[in-house]
Amino acid sequence: MEQNIDDKTRLQAIINTAIDGIITIDRRGIIETVNPAAARIFGYEPSEIIGQNVKMLMPEPDRSQHDSYLENYHHTGIAQIIGKGREVLGRRKDGTVFPFLLSISEVNLQDKQIFTGIIHDISNLKKAEAALRESENKITSIIQAAVDGIITIDIRGMIEMVNPSAARLFGYEAQELLGKSINVLMPEPDHSRHDGYMHNYHTTGRKKIIGIGREVTGLRKDGTTFPFYLSISEVELADRKVYTGFIHDITQQKLNEEKLRRYAAELERSNLELQDFAYVSSHDLQEPLRKIQAFGDRLLTREHANLSDQGKDYLERMLNAASRMQNLINDLLAFSRVTTKSKPFVRVSLDKIVTEVLSDLEITIEQTNTDIQRTALPEIEAEPTQMRQLFQNLISNAIKFRKENTQPVVKIYWRSLQRQAHLTATPGDEQVEISIEDNGIGFDEKYLDRIFNIFQRLEGQKYEGSGIGLAICRKIAIRHGGDITARSQVGVGTRFIITLATKQPQE
Template sequence: MLLLRPSLQKKFTLLVSLAIVSTSLLLSYYFLKAYERYVLMELEEEGQTLSNALAHNCEYGVLLSDKAQLTLLAKVVYEDPDVRYVTISGENNELLVDLEAEPGVIRPENVRPQDILRKQEVESGEFVTYFKTGKSRIPALDILRVIRSQRNTRHAEELGMLLQQEAPDRDKANMVVIGHVRLGISPEKALSNIRSIERDIGILTGGVAILGIILTLPIVRFAVNPIRQLVEATQKIAQGDLTQKVKAKTRDEIGDLAKSFNRMVVDLRSSRDEIDKYSRTLEERVRQRTTELDQANDRLELELAERKRAEEEIRQNLQVQSTLNRLLQISVEDIPLEKMLEQIIVELTSANLFSLDSQGSIFLAEEGSDVLVMKAQSGLDEPVRTLCARVPFGKCLCGRAASERKVVFTNSANGRHENQFVGMCAHGHCCVPILYGDRVLGVLNIYVKNGHDKNPKEEDFLVTAANTLAGIIERKRTQEALKVFTAKLEDSNKELVQFAYVASHDLQEPLRKISAFGDRLATKCRDSLDEQGRDYLDRMQSAAKRMQTLIEGLLLFSRVTTKAQPFVAVALSDVMREVLADLEIRIEQMGGRVECGELPTIDADPLQMRQLLQNLVGNALKFRRKEEAPVVTVSGRLLNSIEEGSGKRQDGLCEIIVQDNGIGFEEKYVDRIFGVFQRLHGRDEYEGTGIGLAICKKIVERHGGAIAARSALGRGSTFIATLPAKQNRGDNP
């Protein structure tokens, strides 16, 4: 029976993580496919519109064979970035105009037959051809549309004089085909947007996977605590205090072991009480029945023998539990796995249990191969350590135990060893596989005396020890993997701090010199420079100021973590009043208004809460509509609970809402606006570095919350920050 069952919790965590990642991937795949269909429909509509307009406008140019006019019309269409080529043909397929985005642009006649996906006839003589170009998932379009004209017997010279006299509604039955217009529509522009979306989805999926790994940390702590409680209780019982009782709180193997141990202690206590009671009765009977001394002595000898047997069994059971407790004690020590295995094999071979010998070894299965490697031994001769350093599965007794996954026992291994040496003493073996689920982690090999009979109690003890070893080995390997992961995180944090230091010192110092010398040059030499020189000087100073702003923004972003303060009680209403005082002049200059309701008090970093509110309100004021004064509404409320994605409910949350009547944005850019240095507008439209909302997101995430945005173009925006109302005060995550 396994002593630990954390594997179920780990598997459950892994399954949940896989489910989250799989769902994210499926949703991402569905979104991408839907977006690709939308892009193809847009390209079809765009091509139909352009080709129809061009065919209509080219009618008289084709009739007059005016290539200059036709070229001008083709260039108007060609300015569309999705158009790769334009061809205009007259009667008898006479080529009048042929424009290409680049020499050798791919057309349907240049691709393999299997790359022609389909050819659709829109009207009589008019076709749309879908064909593949390279590895693009969206096909290119080749649109062929006919040019029709009123059946007329006039000469071309007469047409030029009668163009203005044509009636707008002409008899379609009297229309004839005078030429063709052909457009090539490329999906390259749309593909760049799709690749950007795929990259963002990949980053999000990776974040979900990392979060699933981090969530396994509490599971390890949960597994260690009940083990320590079990060790403390069993130590007192081993010292003779049979009043102790192990608390069985869990419903796993540890709980089963605790219940079994409690039943054994009850049995021991009952046996001891019965023996004591019988001893007192026996003494009384000896005094009262001296005449029956011979019969009493016979009975006494029998009962003494039974008592010795019971005491021996009790001693062995206590020693077994003491040995297992010692293994658990070793398992919680902060030592390498091989050192831990050495202590465990010494403990097992020196326990003097049953008729087990003082020699033994522990093998672990080598990663990626069916080979056992001796990792720890006790009392083995040098030739044995050398010959048995590596044992393939199925070879010798230990290899058989690993391959067959069952206990292999022999009371005389003479002649059965595949690895032998001169002077090998006669002995026996009990080889027990160390199993963890369906995996073979290794083999526990204990020597027995030559000719020793198989004892079920010995085998049960060694199987229990092997199962305990399996849990210890798996937990230790997990701990070592977590240590490596923690070390990598610490290295990343150190690199971030170093980068902030470089940005604040090494980068700003030369930038200050550039600005200073630029100002000095502008003061002393500006009048002596020509117009081009003054333009270069202005550009240099503007670029230096822009660089300084970017560095300061980057420092603000990094200080969210490096300069953070411990969590304390923060009255958000007081913080909001300070923010409004700072923005008072700016609001008056814009003729705007900020409406703020009562905000709750939460546990947070006060400076970062002020920075969060100031950035959100400042952002709402900045992106205002030019024809309307800005109106910003700030509100907040406490939520008793919300339902998370996992189905659980999280209590004690604070929701802060900042709503404006500004220019808004398309919600497909909602992820982009929270990125560092990401902007939806040019610097000539709205000033700023594009880091304000990124700082807001980092502040909210540091507090264990989330931020979201809802908006529509031209209808304002709403930003919602959700934060835990209560934190561990004094913490500085």
């Protein structure tokens, strides 16, 4: 008898301390016992449950149908859940519904029949499953919507997954590629060699492309090829290994590179021709010009008295023409030297450069009573001599082309520019825009394209100059990763707008 009491006490202790809920009901469905875990799971005190019909712990439709379930079992003996276990829904005291695993056993005592239900709450498990499904769905959505192609293959090279972008890049429908060997997407010689590449890697472990990335050529369904950047990652799953390839189409990039290469070759050839021309200008052309000037000067000093008035006029015109030609040749040499004799880029204070230019122009500024209004300019990477040349030309032009009977005003100001949003890493991404604005005679903007061309002058012989100054300014601005343009109105004034990159590539 004592042994039975000890066993019963031990059994009761196990039931009371169990993590899972344990409930017993009689054949009518009335709750006889509830362990603390079951009461806690359903949000009740045990006393609130004992003596009540177990259907109080069920949501609809089970709540209304449970009596008939029991009745049907008693009449037919066909068990729907007894001895099997099933995932069902429970209803807490606060009305919330939750999932749990229910296993029911039937116990026939001497005088009655009872049913014992063991309740394992799986709410957290279900939440984890839902979170996992959501995570998997997100990953799938990202892969499916990715701009770049993504392909997964097994260790034999068979395609297991292809996202829409990859299928589109290669000209296939995704289902056409599944189960095919990856080498169908490769032209020769890679098509024939790929199996050997994989065998070599599996044998030696030496990586040729995995985890490294490389530019390769792809073969489309229609037989055409295209370049792409391929990066491959190796993934160890629970039972096997797979490889995922990320495919970034670089067709446009490669076309641009080839165009740039050809343009650079043409530019180099053009520059060599310009250097040759500059050499001819500086040596071969100047030699006969010096003779014209030398013998003209001798005529002027030694034979001047013997010349008629018309002869003197002819001589003076000849010497003036020779002088203009000398200036033209010198300006042409200056234009050619912008790139052929250029120096490396260094950090330059544009504000300091402008101060020096204004100092050089001090007498002209005083004589013309010009009002210079300036804001402090920034530092950039540039060639100081060319920056001085740029500002010298533009500021002296602003003073030169002033209106009569009006005080000249020259304004110098700037702002920062970003060529493309979010990009700042490459030289040329960030620029400064400098404006040099005057209140001078201005010009008709229909001539805008002409004024930056070599030898173009809009004002005829009224103003001195060869018409090369603005062409030099444009060449300097382009060499510094920018350009120059202007806004103008006749009789109102002109605003020259210069863009310069803040950083330059190393030459």
